[in-house]
Each structure stands twice: as C-alpha cells, then as structure tokens.
Amino acid sequence: MPLIASKYKPPLLFKNGHLSTIYAGVFRKVDALVQKRERITLPDSDFLDLDWSFGNLPSKKVTIILHGLEGNAQRPYIAGSAKQFNLHNIDVCAVNFRGCSGEANRLFRSYHSGATEDLEAVIQHILKTKDYQEIYLHGFSLGGNLALKYLGERQILHPAIKGAVAVSVPCDLHDSLQQLLLPKNALYAHRFKKRLLEKLHIKQELFPDKISITDISKIKNLKDFDDVYTSRAHGFKNALDYYTKASCLPFLKNISIPTLIINSKNDSFLGKECYPYKEAAENDHLFLEIPKYGGHVGFFGKDNTSYTEKRAVNFLFERNLKH
Template sequence: MPIVTSKYKPSILFQSGDLATIYAGVLRKIDGIVQQRERISLPDGDFLDLDWSFASKKTNKVVILLHGLEGNAQRPYITGSAKVMNDNGFDVCAVNYRGCSGEANRLFRSYHSGATEDLEAVIDHLISKQIYRSIILKGFSLGGNLALRYLGEKGRDLPNELKAAIAVSVPCDLYSSLKELLKPRNFLYAKRFKKHLIEKLVQKQTLFPKEITNEDISKIKTLKDFDDIYTSRAHGFKDALDYYKKCSCLPLLENINIPTLMINAQNDSFLGPECYPTPEAQKNTALFLEIPKFGGHVGFYAPDNLTYTEKRSTIFLEDVL
C-alpha cells in the first residue's frame, strides 16, 4: 500500500516535538469519561484489570486500547481516545498491563513489548461475552508494538471478530528505539521511565526477594540495564538484545492481514530510522503508514482537546469497517 500522505500541520508552537510530547503526557486533561473496572484471570494465575467505558447506545463494536511503557488506562491519551470512540458508537476496553492498574501483579513476571499472550486473553474474553461483532485494536508506543506483533504472529489465523487496528508512535524496532532513548537529548525522558520502572522493581523485590537483589537494582543505570537485569530474566529471554530482537513487530509486519493504520511522527525523538517501515508498508496492502512531519511521541496536538490521531482514527474506521 502506498504511504499515506499526512495532512497534519499544527500551530507553530506545537511543531516542537518535545512540547507536543510533554503537553499530551503531562498537561492535557480529559473530562466526561466514566470508567468501570473489570478484573479477568489469566491462565498462569495472574490477573489483568480492564477499564470499560461505553457508547450512549447499545453497540456491537468495541475498541481495545493499549497504553505505553509505564502507562495505565487513566492516561490522557487513553481516556481521550476512549471518549472519542464512545462518542462515535464504540464501547471501549482500556487494558491495564500486569502491575499497571495500581496494584502489584501476583507473579515475578510483569508486562513487556511482546506479551501477546495477555492481549490474546483480553480478545478471547471479549469474544466470550458474545456481544461484539467488531473488535478494533488501538495501541500507543509499546502498546502499538504489542498490537502489531499480535497481528503479525497470528497472520491469517485471527478471530473473525477482529476487524482493524490503529497504532500510534510505534517503536517497531525496539533496539532502534532504545538507542534513541539513550541519546543525551532524551536524558530526561529516559530518567523518568527508569525511575518508575525501578520503583516497581523495588516493590516486586519485597514479594520475590530471592529473585531480585539490592545489588541487581544498584546495577541499573540505563533502560537497557533494566531489560538485562529484569525484563529478560523475568520473561525468558537471554538478555536485553534477545528481548528486543524477539519482541519487535517490524519483522512480522508483512504478515498483517486486516486494515491497519500506523502513525509515526518524523519528529518523534523516541524512534530510530528502523521505526519507519516504509518498505514493509509498500509491500502490504493491509498496512497504511502515515508519517506526519510533526506530532512528537504520542502527542499530535489539535484544537478542541482532540488529538490529530483521535480524529484520524475515526475517519480510518469509517473507511474500513
């Protein structure tokens, strides 16, 4: 599919990728969204908390929202998307990954960029309700990689109910993204991610003192160190590089078989060159790749407290459903 020409051009102020990123992640406020929590059990004895919001009228369409690294279902980019989707006739199931709902998960493992088994459990749960004929995936950053990884792994073996997907600010190549995050210009972003990850790890240490030591935690100086010391060990990878290789969605994009829109901004400082999969999109008629010049990371500011990607998502779904 030819690359989609983007029409997004924000005001001069929000042409700054950093300002767009910070505004969306820290300053934006969403009112008028009511969420109801449902807890589901996972096959390994753990749980996921799902935060639901509903369309004003009964519907057989639902959007599964997937947040980014150390996010949750209350982040503005999730609640903003939920509100827009509810207003357009979709119920919304916003997933909190393991350990991200305000309560520690039960196992030593948690979540990661390729934990498609947890996404599959959510999809199976929604299908079991026998309400929804159309299920849409929408993921942000890590959640975008997770959604696309799931679609690529499944290929043509997807549930019939799964109709389309949208992925925003996707680190398609995890190692490429990591290298960008470790650059000096992203120091404050990386520092904030690391701070939250270590706080979670300290909590997990109290539950699993034999699995993680104070010495282990003291060795974590960068995000790669965290993935070497915890992510890889807890989830069965040899090391961080093995994790990045095996969980990136990039190698599987060619297998995607339902209409899928990916929106990655040129000025997203979290994404390396390999995170703009132009050749893969050109070869796959189901994959629509849009690369706006502006937007930052999960930013895409637009007037009326709507983001460009929220508006673009509804237009895309109108076209493909």
C-alpha cells in the same frame, strides 16, 4: 500500501516535538469519561484490570486500547481516544497491563512490548463473555508494538477482529532504545527508569529469591533494566534477545487486516528502523502515515481532541464501510 500523505498541521508552538510530547503527557487533561473496571484472571493466575467505557446506545463494536510504557487506562491519550470512540457509539476496553492499574500484579513477571499472550487473553475474554461482533485494536507506543506483533504473528485471526491503528510505534525496539539513551531524551529516560525501579523494588520485596538489591543497584539506564529484569523475568537471554524477539517489525509483512501506523518524523524516541516504509509498500493491508510533526504521542488538536484520536476513528470507519 503507499505512504499516506498526512494532513496534520499543528499550531506553530506544537511543531516542536519535545513540546508536543511533554504537553500531551504532562499537562493535557481529559475529563468526563466514565469508566467501569473489570478484573480478569489470566491463564497463569495473574490478573488484568480492564477499564470499560460505552457509547450512548448499545453497540456491537468494541475497541481494545493499549497504553505505552508505564502508562495506564487513565492517561490523557487513552481517555481522549476512548471518548472519541464512545462519541461514535463504539465501546472501549482500555487495558491496564500487569502492574499498571494501581496494584502490583501477583507474579514476578510483568508486562513487556511483546507480551501478546495477554492481549490474546483479553480478546478471548471479550469473545466468550460479551456480545460484540466487531473488535478493533488501538495501541500507543509499547502498546502499538504489541498490537502489531499480535496481528502479524498469528496465522489465523478471529474473524471479529476487523482493523487496527497504532500510534508512535517503536517498531524496532533496539533502535528505539538507542534513541532513548541519547542526551536528547535524557529527561524521558530518567522518568521511565524512575517509575520502573519503583516497581522493581516492590518486586524485590515480594520475590527476594528472584532478584536482589545488588542486582537492582547495577541498573544505570533502560537497557540495564531490560538486562537485569525484563529479559530474565520473561524468558529472554538478555536485553538484545528481548528487543529482537519482541519487536513488531519482522511481523508487519504478515498483517492481514486494515492497519494504520502513525509515526511522526520528529518523534525523538524513534530511529530510522522504526519507520517501516518497505513493509508498508509490500503489504496491501498496512498503511503508513508519517506526519512531519507530532512528537511521541503528542499530536495536539483543537477542542482538546488530538489528531490521532480523530484519525483513528476516521480510518477504522472508512475501512469498515468498505468491507
């Protein structure tokens, strides 16, 4: 589909991409969301914790929300999105990726940008144990890449899956990694690396035969982390092989349900390859919105409701009414 003209116009202060990103990630608070946790066992014996929230009335619709790198289901952008869906009487299943729910996962492997097998396990669990007729996907950053890859890599989707919205998506992981290694993103990269290394030290204690303290000492940046851990733990040759195979960009042409990507122009995490103009132009099911502002998952809105939270509900409802 042609590029969608964005209506996002933030206050002057939030036209700054870094300020938008930092405010949304560090200072924003979302209260009054009641979540109920459910733990499911995965086919490989590991587990995922799902945090459910519900509308006021029984619903036949559910949105699966996927967080970003080192996020969880309590982050403000997840909680804010869940509240908006619940207000429109759509239930929410907010997924905590492996090791992101406050407890280390059982295996040496963890989560990564292309681990669509875990999303498939969540969808199958919902289909087998719940009574929903319509399933929607909503992913942010890493979770957005995962959702889009899932939709594009499967020849047949379950008919209950009706639509998706992905926000601040690193469609080309290598391109995004190169941006994160630039000085402009040093603060974010340091924070990500710190959290990832904290978890990796726990992995080393649990699995000393798989990774050593010497291995960890070689990690100086995020690419090193993916070379030393992500690629080895998840069956890739190296970091570049991981970025190539896990990126959603090659799969976008195959998406067959209404899907919206919202990537801001001033997102410092995204390089030019992360804006899939060509793929959207050639796929009638793929909608691309590129607001001038917004930073990375930082779309400030009035009344503590972000632009993308309202936009996701709006897009999915509009498309649903037409199908």
